[in-house]
Amino acid sequence: MKWKNLLLNWRVLLLLIFVIGSFASIIAYGLTFGLDISGGTAITVRLEKPVDQNTMDKVVTSLTNRINRLGIADVKVEPWGDQYIIVKVANVSEDTVRGIKETIEKQGVFYAEFEGEIFATGEDIVQVFEYRIEPSTYRWHVPFQISQKAAERFAQLALNKPGYPVDMFLDPPVNSLLLVSQETYNVMKDEFNAQAPQAMSLPERIKKAFNIDTVVYANQSIDEIVDLAKDKDLVVLIGVNGNLKDELESRGVRVRVIERGKDETTYDLITKALGLYGPYSVGEGLTHGQAATNVEITGSSSNPYLAQQEASIISVVLASGSLPIKVYVEGTQYISAELGRDFKNQVLIAGIAALLVVGAVVYAHYRKLRIAIPVVSTSLSEVIIILGVAALIKWNLDLPSIAGIIAAIGTGVDQQIVITDELLGSQRKERITKRSGVLKRMGRAFFVILASATTTVVAMSFLFKFFVGGLRGFAFTTILGVLIGISITRPAYAEIAKMLLSEKKR
Amino acid sequence: MRPKFLKKLAEMEHKKMIMYPLIVFVVALLILAVKPPTLGIDLAGGVVVTAQGVSTNPDEVAKYVSDKLGIEVRVESFTSLAGGGINVYAPAGSSPEDIISVLKEKFPDAKYAQSEVQPTFGEMAQKQGIKAISYAFLGMAIVVFLFFRVLVPSFTVIFSAISDMIIAVALMSLVGIELSQATIAALLMLIGYSVDSNILLTTKLLKKKEDTIKEAYFSAVSTGFTMSTTTLGALASLWLISTAPVIDQIAVVLVFGLLADFMNTWVLNAGVLKWYLSRGEKQ
Numbered sequence: 001m002k003w004k005n006l007l008l009n010w011r012v013l014l015l016l017i018f019v020i021g022s023f024a025s026i027i028a029y030g031l032t033f034g035l036d037i038s039g040g041t042a043i044t045v046r047l048e049k050p051v052d053q054n055t056m057d058k059v060v061t062s063l064t065n066r067i068n069r070l071g072i073a074d075v076k077v078e079p080w081g082d083q084y085i086i087v088k089v090a091n092v093s094e095d096t097v098r099g100i101k102e103t104i105e106k107q108g109v110f111y112a113e114f115e116g117e118i119f120a121t122g123e124d125i126v127q128v129f130e131y132r133i134e135p136s137t138y139r140w141h142v143p144f145q146i147s148q149k150a151a152e153r154f155a156q157l158a159l160n161k162p163g164y165p166v167d168m169f170l171d172p173p174v175n176s177l178l179l180v181s182q183e184t185y186n187v188m189k190d191e192f193n194a195q196a197p198q199a200m201s202l203p204e205r206i207k208k209a210f211n212i213d214t215v216v217y218a219n220q221s222i223d224e225i226v227d228l229a230k231d232k233d234l235v236v237l238i239g240v241n242g243n244l245k246d247e248l249e250s251r252g253v254r255v256r257v258i259e260r261g262k263d264e265t266t267y268d269l270i271t272k273a274l275g276l277y278g279p280y281s282v283g284e285g286l287t288h289g290q291a292a293t294n295v296e297i298t299g300s301s302s303n304p305y306l307a308q309q310e311a312s313i314i315s316v317v318l319a320s321g322s323l324p325i326k327v328y329v330e331g332t333q334y335i336s337a338e339l340g341r342d343f344k345n346q347v348l349i350a351g352i353a354a355l356l357v358v359g360a361v362v363y364a365h366y367r368k369l370r371i372a373i374p375v376v377s378t379s380l381s382e383v384i385i386i387l388g389v390a391a392l393i394k395w396n397l398d399l400p401s402i403a404g405i406i407a408a409i410g411t412g413v414d415q416q417i418v419i420t421d422e423l424l425g426s427q428r429k430e431r432i433t434k435r436s437g438v439l440k441r442m443g444r445a446f447f448v449i450l451a452s453a454t455t456t457v458v459a460m461s462f463l464f465k466f467f468v469g470g471l472r473g474f475a476f477t478t479i480l481g482v483l484i485g486i487s488i489t490r491p492a493y494a495e496i497a498k499m500l501l502s503e504k505k506r
Numbered sequence: 507m508r509p510k511f512l513k514k515l516a517e518m519e520h521k522k523m524i525m526y527p528l529i530v531f532v533v534a535l536l537i538l539a540v541k542p543p544t545l546g547i548d549l550a551g552g553v554v555v556t557a558q559g560v561s562t563n564p565d566e567v568a569k570y571v572s573d574k575l576g577i578e579v580r581v582e583s584f585t586s587l588a589g590g591g592i593n594v595y596a597p598a599g600s601s602p603e604d605i606i607s608v609l610k611e612k613f614p615d616a617k618y619a620q621s622e623v624q625p626t627f628g629e630m631a632q633k634q635g636i637k638a639i640s641y642a643f644l645g646m647a648i649v650v651f652l653f654f655r656v657l658v659p660s661f662t663v664i665f666s667a668i669s670d671m672i673i674a675v676a677l678m679s680l681v682g683i684e685l686s687q688a689t690i691a692a693l694l695m696l697i698g699y700s701v702d703s704n705i706l707l708t709t710k711l712l713k714k715k716e717d718t719i720k721e722a723y724f725s726a727v728s729t730g731f732t733m734s735t736t737t738l739g740a741l742a743s744l745w746l747i748s749t750a751p752v753i754d755q756i757a758v759v760l761v762f763g764l765l766a767d768f769m770n771t772w773v774l775n776a777g778v779l780k781w782y783l784s785r786g787e788k789q
Contacts, residue, residue: 036750036752044623044627046624046626046627094602094603094606094607095603097603098601098603328624328626329624330623330624330626330627331548331621331622331623331624331627332602332620332621332622333619333620333621333622334602334618334619334620334621335619336617336618336619338617339556339558339617339618339619342558342617342749343748343749343750343753346747346748346749346750346753347748347750347753349747350743350744350746350747350748350753351744353743353744353747354739354740354741354743354744355740356743357736357739357740357742357743358736358739358740360739361732361735361736361739362732362736365732365735399750399752399753400688400691400752400756402753403688403691403752403753403756403757406740406744407695407698407756407760409740410699410736410737410740410741410760411698411699411702413733413736413737413740414699414702414703414733414736414737415702417729417732417733417736418706418729418733421725421728421729421732425725444709444710444713447653447709447713448702448705448706448709451649451650451653451701451705451709452698452701452702452705452706454649454653455645455646455649455650455697455698455701456695456697456698456701456702458642458645458646458648458649459642459643459645459646459694459697459698460642460694460695460698461645462637462638462641462642462645462694463638463642463691463694465638466634466637466638466641471687471688471690471691474691474695474756475691478695478698482698
């Protein structure tokens with residue numbers, strides 16, 4: 001028997017060492033599975049423009065803080081290149097996902113304004129207190145403390161102006177043009193003055209504080225609107241026909257459309273468009289010049305659940321401060337835990353079935369178990385080694401990664417067949433002197449293998465380099481599989497096959 | 507095991523061997539010109555909600571969701587070994603959470619998954635896909651030239667890879683598989699498979715001096731046939747058992763590509779090589 005010789009062959013030995021090492025690695029470190037298998041939500045966040053490492057770190061920390069404060073454990077915030085961030089959350093309900101998305105998208109720039117003067121910004125927020133909800137009206141309150149300096153500034157502004165409106169803004173559309181209907185305009189003018197009709201109107205206040213122009217839309221031509229928006233960052237359409245959006249965008253104008261929700265009053269629509277909380281009426285006690293640092297933002301919601309959600313988002317955003325750059329939620333992927341489990345089981349079964357099918361087909365072609373069994377077991381050991389490496393470097397095994405493993409196995413089997421056929425061919429040709437014939441044919445087999453491995457690796461490295469998406473996993477495991485194949489498993493298979501096939505001839 | 511058609515192939519005239527695959531290639535191009543594949547939501551932007559474990563009339567669900575939420579949705583049903591389900595497609599900007607909540611009222615026991623992509627992100631993914639494919643091709647072409655250093659065979663290998671991809675995409679468009687990130691990956695993978703079999707053939711014919719061309723071809727094509735059947739078998743079991751869309755799409759596209767590759771390698775490339783070698787003999 002040549003078994004002993006085979007075991008002592010360094011190529012076979014190397015394979016065995018790697019298989020054992022991989023088992024150890026899988027047991028020691030365990031496999032980490034991607035969200036699409038373990039279940040959960042992945043949210044893709046885009047930054048307004050590419051940023052440097054420093055800013056990226058800030059955004060990541062800030063987003064992590066925010067989501068943690070929402071009371072969600074097990075959050076992973078991972079940067080993806082210089083412009084994208086992936087937020088991964090384990091199993092949560094759809095409503096929580098909605099809350100997370102809203103929290104992320106709030107840039108969190110806070111302003112408190114009085115008579116067109118900004119007296120406090122996010123930097124003046126000292127502390128945010130526990131929010132509370134009035135159980136009967138679903139009105140919510142988020143109390144917080146502002147700095148002494150801001151409080152003094154306010155005290156001066158508000159001197160002898162009882163009943164005047166105080167506005168608080170979160171992410172107002174700074175330097176923009178509001179295009180509103182006549183009715184909306186009237187509401188803005190008349191209903192936002194708290195108890196002081198003589199105070200500046202809302203359109204005047206936001207013009208002075210944020211350079212926001214408010215214009216009534218009366219079928220002006222596109223040219224006129226483009227002209228009005230000349231130096232503005234944004235045009236906000238409030239309750240105005242949405243066709244304008246496309247036309248303006250085609251002229252290179254940034255447009256935001258604010259649509260009226262179900263049962264939403266014009267008043268609510270305006271506050272939503274401006275990110276306005278308030279206006280609050282200045283109490284008599286605050287108009288005598290003394291500074292008060294405790295203030296609050298309030299709002300009301302249609303049900304207790306929404307009230308709680310909104311209050312918690314506001315308090316998180318106020319507490320975590322503003323993000324250094326505007327971010328947008330670009331996409332979400334959600335997979336329920338059960339569905340993920342199904343996928344995992346299916347892939348496992350499919351993998352085993354695929355190996356069996358390969359074995360069966362190989363057997364059908366050669367009618368030799370001594371070929372079919374080594375082919376299948378070599379492929380199996382290749383899977384184990386790939387998984388071992390994945391466990392070692394804590395690679396996130398998602399569905400594309402697993403597809404990559406299967407693809408690598410596919411090429412692996414192909415190459416084993418090339419080796420087998422070259423060996424069998426050399427047996428058939430008796431006239432070639434045996435030893436040199438085998439070597440020559442092996443050389444040819446490995447030329448084919450090397451050429452195809454190189455092309456696969458080259459093609460896949462571009463996928464790995466240029467895709468920020470989940471397909472990097474596919475590229476990664478394919479490359480890994482091919483490299484393991486040409487360096488470890490294929491040479492070992494060649495040795496095994498050489499021995500098994502020549503043994504038969506004796 | 508030597509199927510008869512392999513013998514037939516070995517005896518075919520090289521002109522025909524070149525012509526038939528070229529006709530298929532042109533037909534595939536025409537199909538693509540008339541009906542390019544639709545873009546998946548990860549490239550075009552949009553919302554898709556999957557409810558697994560539901561068997562129902564898709565039109566009814568579409569009407570139900572549209573009525574409840576006031577958005578236009580498209581519903582498709584699918585079946586698999588693990589039980590059927592529906593995919594609800596909605597335009598970008600609609601809320602997948604809302605769709606799941608209304609579906610849950612109707613199908614509380616279904617298992618849900620959703621995916622939402624903004625058009626801007628899809629556009630970026632498209633650009634990346636095009637970039638990845640073109641660079642991969644370039645890289646492949648360079649590697650092939652470096653390995654063979656002969657113009658005609660190298661060019662044929664590269665053309666087969668292109669043709670494999672074009673035919674696979676045309677078949678995708680015919681059976682309604684979307685072009686998505688997953689299918690782009692599968693198309694790239696085809697480059698690897700295609701080069702595999704083509705290099706095998708080319709090496710055998712160009713470097714195998716001890717055999718006649720016909721013998722060398724026959725030995726190569728029987729190896730190639732074994733290779734393709736094992737891979738097809740593995741992919742078929744993957745496709746049959748898995749219900750995960752990513753895996754399914756990759757498997758189907760690879761099956762299409764491998765079928766195309768079988769033709770392009772063993773008929774087209776073999777034809778060209780036969781012609782190339784016989785020309786060399788004459789000179």
